[in-house]
Amino acid sequence: MxxxxxxxxxxxxxxxxxxxxxxxxxxxxxxxxxxxxxxHGRHVFTPLIYQVATGILTPDYTIAQPESHLPERVRVLTxxxxxxxxxxxxxxxxxxxxxxxxxxxxxxxxxQIVNIPGARQHAMPMGTLSQAIALRQRLAECLIQAGPGSIPSVVIVGGGTTGAELSGALAEWARLLGKEMTIHLIHGGDEMLQEFAPRLGKAARSRLERIGVTTWMGTRVQEVTEHAVRISGDRLINADLVIWTAGxxxxxxxxxxxxxxxxxxxxxxxxxxxxxxxxxxxxxxxxxxxxxxxxxxxxxxxxxxxxxxxxxxxxxxxxxxxxxxxSGKPLRSFSYLNKGRLAIVGGYLGVGKIAGISFSGILAWAMWLGVHWVYLPGLKNRWGALKAWWRTYGPGASRLPLEQILSGPPTSQPSKPSSKI
Ligand SMILES: Cc1cc2nc3c(=O)[nH]c(=O)nc-3n(C[C@H](O)[C@H](O)[C@H](O)COP(=O)(O)OP(=O)(O)OC[C@H]3O[C@@H](n4cnc5c(N)ncnc54)[C@H](O)[C@@H]3O)c2cc1C
Known part of the structure; x- marks a missing residue:
C-alpha cells in the first residue's frame, strides 16, 4: 500500500x-x-571496455559522471x-x-570464473573497467616481449560477443605492431556468437582465422595452470595469459x-x-x-x-x-522491444541481426560504430571515441603507444564521493 x-x-x-x-x-x-x-559513482559504458583492453580507447571515454546528465535535485552518492x-x-x-x-x-x-581447477588463480576476468585496464597492462607487456625468439600465447575463453571482439582487436593490435603472438579462442558451443545465425558465427570465425586466431569450437576447458590450458581430449595449449570472458x-x-x-x-x-x-x-x-x-x-x-x-x-x-x-493506477507489464544485435570482429567486419534479417560485412561494422557512438553518453566521450576509431581504423592505423599504457595507472580510479547522506 x-x-x-x-x-x-x-x-x-x-x-x-x-x-x-x-x-x-x-x-x-x-x-x-x-x-x-x-x-564507483560513475556510469561505465561496458560494451566498449574491450577496446580499452586492446589499446583503442582510453578508459575515460567509457565513463560518464551521472550528475552531469541529471537535474541538480537528483542526489548521486558514491x-x-x-x-x-x-x-x-x-x-x-x-x-x-x-x-x-x-x-x-x-x-x-x-x-564469474567457473569452478574449473586453476581457473580462478590463473585466468584474468574481463567484465569490468578495472579488469579491462589490468588486462591492457598485461597485453602490452606480452606485446613488448613478443619477438622471433619468444612468441607469447594468449588464450581467450568464451566465444560470445566479448570473446569474439576481443580476439579480433588483439590480433589486429599485434599485426599493427609487427609482433608475433599466438591467440587461441576456445568456445564450448558448436559455433561462436550463438545469439546470431550460425552462418554469421561461421563468417566471424573465418575472419578471425584469417587474421591469425586459432579457434576451438565445441571445446571445454578442463584445467588452467600457470603456463597452459588443458582442454577436452586432454590436449594442452601453452598460455602466457588466459582471459576469461564467459559467465x-x-x-x-x-x-x-x-x-x-x-x-x-x-x-x-x-x-x-x-x-x-x-x-x-x-x-x-x-x-x-x-x-x-x-x-x-x-x-x-x-x-x-x-x-x-x-x-x-x-x-x-x-x-x-x-x-x-x-497515483493509484494499475501497473504496466514490461515487454522487451528487440532492436537487434550487432558485433564486430576487428576492422571492417561486423555481424548483425535486425528485424529478423541477418547480415555481415562492412555495413554491420559501420552500424556497430554508429549505434555505440549514439548511445555513448556525453559529447566529450563521443568526440574521444570518434578520434580513437579514426586512429584505429583510418589510414595510418595505430593504437595508444605501449609506453603510455605501461606507464599508466594499473586500475581506474573511483570517483570521489559526490554527495553526502
Ligand atoms: C565486457 C562486456 C561487454 C558487453 N557488451 C555488450 C554489448 O556489446 N551490447 C550489449 O547490449 N550489452 C553488452 N554487455 C552487457 C551489458 O553491459 C549489461 O547487460 C548491462 O550493463 C546491464 O545493465 P545493468 O544496469 O543491469 O548493470 P550494470 O550496467 O552492470 O550496472 C550495475 C551498476 O551497479 C553498481 N553496483 C553493483 N553493486 C553495487 C552495490 N552493492 N552498491 C552500489 N553500487 C553497486 C556497479 O558499480 C554498476 O555501476 C556487455 C557486458 C560486458 C561485461
Missing part, C-alpha cells in the same frame, strides 16, 4: 544502464526525491550498498543509511528477506518489474540483477537477453510504474 504524501523517496542502487536510465526517467516527476547510489532492510525500508551503505519509499535495485552482474552472476547486496532467484542468482521479478515477494510492492529490480522467467507469475516466460537495451528499457518502465503506483 502506498501512503499519500507530498514527496516520495526513491533510492536507485547502481548507475549502470538500468539505474542511470531509471534516475533520468524518474527525474521528470517533482514529487520524487531521488538518490542514485553507485559504488557508496557501496551492503544491505537492504525491507522491514525498516532502509538501504545500508558504507557511507550511511538511506530510507526509501521506493527502491530500484539495478546492481547488474559481475564476471556472470548477479551482484545482489545482502537482503533482509530471501527473494526468489533464477539462473545466475538473478532476482525473480514480476512482469511489472517488482520483486516476486508480494509483501514488497515498493521494491523493483531491473537489468542484469533480475530475471522474469515466468516462475513469479506461474507461467513460462522467455526472459529478455541480459544486454544493455533490456536494462535501458526497464529503466524507463520502472520509472513509469513507480509514478503509476503513487
Amino acid at each position: 502506498v501512503v499519500n504524501k507530498s514527496t516520495y523517496r526513491v533510492v536507485v542502487v547502481g548507475a549502470g544502464f538500468g539505474g542511470f536510465q531509471a534516475a533520468q526517467s524518474l527525474a521528470v516527476d517533482k514529487r520524487l526525491d531521488i538518490t542514485l547510489v553507485d559504488r 557508496a557501496t550498498v551492503e544491505r537492504v532492510d525491507f522491514d525498516e525500508r532502509q538501504v545500508i551503505s558504507d557511507q550511511g543509511t538511506l530510507p526509501y519509499d521506493f527502491l530500484v535495485l539495478a546492481t547488474g552482474a559481475t564476471p 556472470t552472476s548477479a551482484a545482489v547486496p545482502e537482503l533482509s528477506a530471501e527473494l526468489g532467484v533464477g539462473r545466475q542468482g538473478r532476482l525473480q521479478i514480476r512482469p511489472t518489474l517488482q520483486v516476486r515477494n508480494r509483501n514488497l510492492d515498493q521494491v523493483y529490480a531491473i537489468g542484469d540483477v533480475s530475471i522474469n522467467d515466468g516462475s513469479a507469475s506461474g507461467e513460462s516466460a522467455n526472459p529478455p537477453p541480459a544486454v544493455a537495451p533490456t536494462a535501458l528499457q526497464q529503466g524507463v518502465v520502472v520509472a513509469r510504474n513507480i509514478r503509476r503506483q503513487i
Whole structure:
C-alpha cells in the first residue's frame, strides 16, 4: 500500500544502464526525491571496455559522471550498498543509511570464473573497467616481449560477443605492431556468437582465422595452470595469459528477506518489474540483477537477453510504474522491444541481426560504430571515441603507444564521493 504524501523517496542502487536510465526517467516527476547510489559513482559504458583492453580507447571515454546528465535535485552518492532492510525500508551503505519509499535495485552482474581447477588463480576476468585496464597492462607487456625468439600465447575463453571482439582487436593490435603472438579462442558451443545465425558465427570465425586466431569450437576447458590450458581430449595449449570472458552472476547486496532467484542468482521479478515477494510492492529490480522467467507469475516466460537495451528499457518502465503506483493506477507489464544485435570482429567486419534479417560485412561494422557512438553518453566521450576509431581504423592505423599504457595507472580510479547522506 502506498501512503499519500507530498514527496516520495526513491533510492536507485547502481548507475549502470538500468539505474542511470531509471534516475533520468524518474527525474521528470517533482514529487520524487531521488538518490542514485553507485559504488564507483560513475556510469561505465561496458560494451566498449574491450577496446580499452586492446589499446583503442582510453578508459575515460567509457565513463560518464551521472550528475552531469541529471537535474541538480537528483542526489548521486558514491557508496557501496551492503544491505537492504525491507522491514525498516532502509538501504545500508558504507557511507550511511538511506530510507526509501521506493527502491530500484539495478546492481547488474559481475564476471564469474567457473569452478574449473586453476581457473580462478590463473585466468584474468574481463567484465569490468578495472579488469579491462589490468588486462591492457598485461597485453602490452606480452606485446613488448613478443619477438622471433619468444612468441607469447594468449588464450581467450568464451566465444560470445566479448570473446569474439576481443580476439579480433588483439590480433589486429599485434599485426599493427609487427609482433608475433599466438591467440587461441576456445568456445564450448558448436559455433561462436550463438545469439546470431550460425552462418554469421561461421563468417566471424573465418575472419578471425584469417587474421591469425586459432579457434576451438565445441571445446571445454578442463584445467588452467600457470603456463597452459588443458582442454577436452586432454590436449594442452601453452598460455602466457588466459582471459576469461564467459559467465556472470548477479551482484545482489545482502537482503533482509530471501527473494526468489533464477539462473545466475538473478532476482525473480514480476512482469511489472517488482520483486516476486508480494509483501514488497515498493521494491523493483531491473537489468542484469533480475530475471522474469515466468516462475513469479506461474507461467513460462522467455526472459529478455541480459544486454544493455533490456536494462535501458526497464529503466524507463520502472520509472513509469513507480509514478503509476503513487497515483493509484494499475501497473504496466514490461515487454522487451528487440532492436537487434550487432558485433564486430576487428576492422571492417561486423555481424548483425535486425528485424529478423541477418547480415555481415562492412555495413554491420559501420552500424556497430554508429549505434555505440549514439548511445555513448556525453559529447566529450563521443568526440574521444570518434578520434580513437579514426586512429584505429583510418589510414595510418595505430593504437595508444605501449609506453603510455605501461606507464599508466594499473586500475581506474573511483570517483570521489559526490554527495553526502
Ligand atoms: C565486457 C562486456 C561487454 C558487453 N557488451 C555488450 C554489448 O556489446 N551490447 C550489449 O547490449 N550489452 C553488452 N554487455 C552487457 C551489458 O553491459 C549489461 O547487460 C548491462 O550493463 C546491464 O545493465 P545493468 O544496469 O543491469 O548493470 P550494470 O550496467 O552492470 O550496472 C550495475 C551498476 O551497479 C553498481 N553496483 C553493483 N553493486 C553495487 C552495490 N552493492 N552498491 C552500489 N553500487 C553497486 C556497479 O558499480 C554498476 O555501476 C556487455 C557486458 C560486458 C561485461
